[in-house]
Amino acid sequence: MSKNPDIDEENASEHFDNLLRLIGLVYPVDYKVSEKSLSNGRLFGSDAKEILYPICDHFGINKYEIAKEMHADEIYDDVRTLIDEIIAMCA
Numbered sequence: 001m002s003k004n005p006d007i008d009e010e011n012a013s014e015h016f017d018n019l020l021r022l023i024g025l026v027y028p029v030d031y032k033v034s035e036k037s038l039s040n041g042r043l044f045g046s047d048a049k050e051i052l053y054p055i056c057d058h059f060g061i062n063k064y065e066i067a068k069e070m071h072a073d074e075i076y077d078d079v080r081t082l083i084d085e086i087i088a089m090c091a
Contacts, residue, residue, distance in 0.1 A: 019054060019055060052066075
């Protein structure tokens with residue numbers, strides 16, 4: 001996934017974890033849950049751009065490339081609900 005020539009597929013996950021530590025964030029197990037909890041609270045209070053832009057810059061990618069690589073089980077519950085409501089409204 002990385003376009004950064006210094007990052008290969010084998011160590012991309014390690015680079016990602018180190019980058020999150022540098023920006024002061026560790027993603028919790030319940031990061032997709034809509035309700036704020038002790039473990040995911042930092043995500044609720046964060047500006048998405050402050051998290052996303054350093055990741056994109058580091059890996060040489062953009063937000064659209066990230067979205068294309070996402071699997072269905074990686075999508076937040078709120079996004080799923082929004083999409084379902086839009087589909088129901090248009091039906």
